[in-house]
Every structure is written in C-alpha cells, then in structure tokens.
Amino acid sequence: MRLEDEVRALALRAKEASRPLGRTSAEERHGALRAMAAALRAEAGAIIAANGEDMAAAREGGTSEALLDRLMLDEGRVEAMACALEDLVALPDPVGVVQERRTLPNGIDLARVTVPLGVVAVVFEARPNVCADAAGICVKSGNACILRGGSLAARSNEVICDVLAAAAEGAGLPEGGICAITTTDRAATDALMGLHGIVDVLVPRGGAGLIRHCVEASKVPVIETGTGNCHVYVHRSADLDQALAILLNAKCRRFGVCNAAETLLVDEAVADRFLPPALAALAERGVLAHGDERALAAAAAAGLPEGAVVAATEEDWGTEYLGPEIAVGCVAGVAEAVEHVNRYGTRHSEAIVATEEEAIEKFLGAVDAAAVYANASTAFTDGGQFGLGAEIGISTQKLHARGPFAAEALTSYKYVARGNGQVRA
C-alpha cells in the first residue's frame, strides 16, 4: 500500500472508532484512563528500554543535551505520565454539557449540547510524554486520536502508544481509537494534513518550522501552538524589586520554553534605575542582552563587562531566542509598549509590572495575546498552572481555542431540537 493510502486507512479506522467512542459514558472513559495508567506502570521496563534505544541513536546522531533531556524517560517520568492520566479522571466531563436550552416560540425545545470533535491528530517532536498526555486528553473528551511523534522518539512512542491502545481496548473502548503513525517518513505528516473530512483537527506541537508548515499545507483545520516571543514591560510606576524578580523568572526559569520572556521593555523614566541592576543580573546568569541605545548606555554606566550587552538589530525584536539571550528596549510609556508588543509579539504571553491602575488596565486591555499578566511572570501560561490538568498545547491563534487548551477545547457542540410536528412557514 502507498504511504498515503496507509495513513488514510488508519484515519478511517480512527473515524470509525470515534463514533462509538463519542457516545461512551464518563465512567467508561475514566475506567480506560485508569487502565492506561496501570499499563504504563506495568510496562515501564519495556518503555524505558525502547527509550534507551532512541537515546543511544540520538546521542550517536549528535543530538544536543537539551533535546536529549526532553527525549529521556526514566522510572520517575513514566510514573509522572501515569499520574497525569489519573489526574484527568477528577476533571469535569466536557461531553454532553448542555450549554443553552430554551423553548422557541413555535414550541420546539432547542438545546446546545457539547460533543467530541471526532478525530484529533497531534503532531509533535521530541518529548514522548506527549503521547500519553494527548491520548489521555482525547480519551477524557471522547475523541479518537492519531499521534504522530518525531523520529527521534520513534521507538519510545511506538511502545507507549501500543501500551495505551491495548489498555484502552481492554477497558472496553473501541479498537482504533488511539493510534500512531510510526513510520519516520515525513510524507506521512503531509498525508495526514490532506484528510479533510476525516480528521477533524490537527494540532502541531513543536518548533516554529513545523507549525508554519502545518498552517500553510493543511487542509484539515489547525490549532496553532507555541511560538512565544513574550515581553516583560516595566512601567514607571513599577515596584522595581518585583520587576526584577519577575523578569529573571520569566527569562531564566527555563530558556527553551514558549512562555519564556524574550524581550524586556522599560519606561525611559525608570531606565536609569532599573536597567543597570537588571542587565547585571542577566549577565550574571549568562544571558546575552541585545540592547537599544539607551540599554547600551545603561550597561556602560553600570560598568558591565564589554560584550554583556550588544546592539540590537530590527530582527532581535521579533526573535524567539529559546536560549540565554534577550532583547532590551526603552519606551516612552504604556502606549508605546503596547504598540511594540502588538507589532512584534506572537500573541502568547505578555506582562506588565506596574502599580498604577490606569497603566495596568490599558496594557491588559490593549495587548493582543492569549494571556496577559499584571505583576506576575509569563511562566504561568501552562495548562497545569491554569488548572486544566495536562494540556494539548498552548494556542496562539484566536479561533476555537486560545492559550493552554485541553479536554474542553476538544469538543464541539450540536443543536438538538425536539418538536411535535413543527414546520416552517
């Protein structure tokens, strides 16, 4: 069979499974989640062994330490995957929720009721725990899922998916409801993106290149995730100690995550007081600053070693470094900060540090992003932190889901109308 036909056959099987899966009770789905967690624990040895093969191949291929860390599974991480599945049980059932119900003037009883989307495809890169998170959230929400992991984790993903699919079927869910595309041939992802009418949504989780490719090539509706060129803006009214703590947390907690700050904006009025200690603290943590003229001057005034701050180019304002670098600029006030953020930001997470209410409300209202913060770190943009449990991803688009999204976002609704013979005039 041609690869394209193979992917289509797999998706049709998932579609077939999605119909009975969409009508299971919460009890049945929760039973499956518990069985999936138990199976991960029981098969931890096999999973870790397969992951060991992936790790060895990745090391041989010269994969970076950061990526190796994302790829690696041990007892603790498998246990965390199992716990995440169990945690889903406690969350509310997103299926069958009556969102509205009323009697129309003609007597028809009209209800808007949530239903699963149907078939959810998740395309992801190195982290094999995404398999368990995505499969679990799909089971929770009554959806069939097609998992398409990166080649680096191919062996780990295959074993994890097999374990999860067998456990779900063993617990009574329809066969084919959890499936994986295991070939490392990239054409499989393109085939998946062509299955309009079979796959209901495609979620790319990964780097900017993967996401751009999906947005441009997919005929299946896409939920864009992830790219985060996030800003921390320090207003003239800010508590500067608090601002420094938020900046360092947003920038340095983890460099490679999408909710990390990539640009610092500072009001000119406090630049002389804030920038010298801020730039020194960043330099101390190994972060290279790309500053505008004002920031360069502040660095010189603070006696920072040459090279700790370099001149920013236009490109820096639009760059998601995902590493120990940051762009630093000065602005006249909140209006200019908002303009800068809306111009260069990626609609992910944006923070203002300020005490003046008017400035805070202006920033929160005018900045166009999935999450806007006053006096808190952008690092909180995360499904777990927001109380959703595990997440499918963090949407940076506005259609359907925005910000961290999980089971609720994997539902649609249908209008259910009950009449007694009504016809339209």
Next chain:
Amino acid sequence: MRLEDEVRALALRAKEASRPLGRTSAEERHGALRAMAAALRAEAGAIIAANGEDMAAAREGGTSEALLDRLMLDEGRVEAMACALEDLVALPDPVGVVQERRTLPNGIDLARVTVPLGVVAVVFEARPNVCADAAGICVKSGNACILRGGSLAARSNEVICDVLAAAAEGAGLPEGGICAITTTDRAATDALMGLHGIVDVLVPRGGAGLIRHCVEASKVPVIETGTGNCHVYVHRSADLDQALAILLNAKCRRFGVCNAAETLLVDEAVADRFLPPALAALAERGVLAHGDERALAAAAAAGLPEGAVVAATEEDWGTEYLGPEIAVGCVAGVAEAVEHVNRYGTRHSEAIVATEEEAIEKFLGAVDAAAVYANASTAFTDGGQFGLGAEIGISTQKLHARGPFAAEALTSYKYVARGNGQVRA
C-alpha cells in the same frame, strides 16, 4: 500596485482599525449600528439604482431567474437590511464577557474574558444583503470586516459598503473597520486567503465550489459553511401524517436553501403505507424522486405516472440537489438510518420522525450533524429561527462554530491574570 499588495494594504488597514474597534463600548457600537441603518434608508435610492445596473448586466448575461431573485433589491429589501441592523442592538454584547474567574492557589486572579477575533473576511456570492448582515454582526462583535462579494452584485455591494463604512465612521468607529474588495478579479480572493496573521478568520458563504476552494487554498483559518445534504428519516413508530407534513416542508418550502431535505429514508415496516402518498405528494409538487428498488415498487403500486420516480444511483445519496429532486431509500431501522446519514450527510441538519423515545434518542445522539431534529422540519436551521438574529452563515465544521453562527462566534477570549509579584518555582 499589484493586486496582491492592494489586498494586503486593505487588510493591514482593517487590522489597524480592529485594535481600537475591539475596545469600543457596546454603546458606541450600537450607535454605529443605528447610524448604519439610517444611512441605508437615506441612500436607498442610490443603492437600488446601483442594483438596477447589476440586474441589467446579469439579465444580459443570461443569469437564471432564481439567481436574479437573490440579487434583486427594492425598497422593501433595503428596509429589511436596515431593520436587521437595528435588531442587532437588542442582542447581548458578546465582548468582555467573563467566562470564568478564579483565584489560583498562588494568589493570582485569573479571568477568561471574551474579545473580538480581530479581522473577519466574508467571501460571498450573489446576495447583496450579506454585506449589511456581515458588517452589522462584525460591528456588534467589535471586529473589523473585509467584505468580498460576487461579481454579479459588484455595483450594489460597493455602494452598500461605502454607505455603511461612512455611517460607522461618522458614528465614531475607526476608519477602515468596514471595507470591501471591489475588483471582480478572482485573484483578490486568493490574495485574501494568503493573509495569515493579518486576517483572523475567513468565512466563505456560497456554493460548494467556493467553499472547497477556500478550505483547500486558505492559510487563514476558515469556517466552512453551507453544504447541506439533509435527510428526513421516517421511523416505523412515526405519526405518518406528521411525517408527510415535515417531509414536504423540509423538501419543498424552498428548493435552493442549504437546510432543505435532499434524501428521504423510510423504515421498511411502514414503506408500503408511507411511500405511496409521499411519492404522490412530491410528484404533485413537481419533485422528481430517485428511488431505490423498494421506492420504485411503491411508486408502481401507487399508480404514479411513469417517470415520477426514477432509479437512484450511488451518486444520488451524496447529492445536494438544491432543486426539485429527492433521493428516496428504505432502511431496516434506526441503526441503518444513522449509518446512512453519517455516511452520506454533510453534517448540516438531520431529522427523525418517530414517537418511540428510544429510536429518537438513538438518532439524536448518534447522528453527527450541526442540528438534529425529532419531529420537526430541517428548515428551522437558521440564525433567525434559533434566536441569534442575522447570521454570518451555517457552519458545517466542528471547530470554533457549528450550525448557525453570528456575533458570539466572532469572538475569542484571553486570559487576564492579575498578581502581586508571583513568580513560578
């Protein structure tokens, strides 16, 4: 300027306008809607004159009477457009709605608040009233809109858009918030579909060809609308008089609409009683039936004139006739009916006629469609009938909006987090 650059410049102006527009109060937006309605009335003469030119050109081009009727504007229709704008004022404001709000364990106050999508593009065909409906719903929901009408109504659309845009600006809304692509060059639509990151959603309203083209070519997220291969299923427990009334209403009320029935399914157990009168009534109304063997036999038994029922082909089950034709088939019961509908339907509107509760619930639960009906006509799938006021369209996809959708569906949300210095561990 190249056409592509012109469309881009127009969209960037709409994006620019969308920011202040998104922060207007409901009062400001309602004032604009009233001014837009008044302007339509004041300029009715100019609108009808421009429409007269479109009508003359369309007649010369040999346009069908059905299409001419869609295109035509007179005093009454302009008044109806104005009233539809005024009716929007009474509907709830979809912007700034706090969907959830809670205090996280770390003390952050987290709210999920609705916001406009930003820039909404609507691509439509012959009916110029769509201009006013779409512009009105976008103003109601704080969105900028780009209207791209069909070439048949080019003059009407241009005048209507100019009138609406001037009225909205006169009422204080930002310039560029209502704009139209007036060239009849089809490449403009393709240019619009490439503006990912500028246009937030594209809604094609029109025939299956237009919709398919948008789904396949658009990089901007699309909400699919319209195609309706709708079924009426008559269960063995049905009140057969009621079933006949519903069938005739769903099929014959208007032939060219997407919520019209295109297939009749009848339980074998009542086929002998239901089909003869049903086929006779359809034939009387000039509807050609494409029947399976059982339906052909019933037609013969009922003494229908030869040619009133012809043999159905496989293609008939999947056809949206949009005219005086219908496919007619027999099924063993509700399970086979559900399977047929889910196989051939377009997820639009589906009806069962039955008195047996178990059959009703099975059909309503298992059929995958935007609107499912028990004992009522599919003709009710409509924004006005569902209490939404005017509609942007009827979505047949599951992502973001399903069924008739209007102002509420033109919003997204953002997470607004207020802290006092929180950083993530």
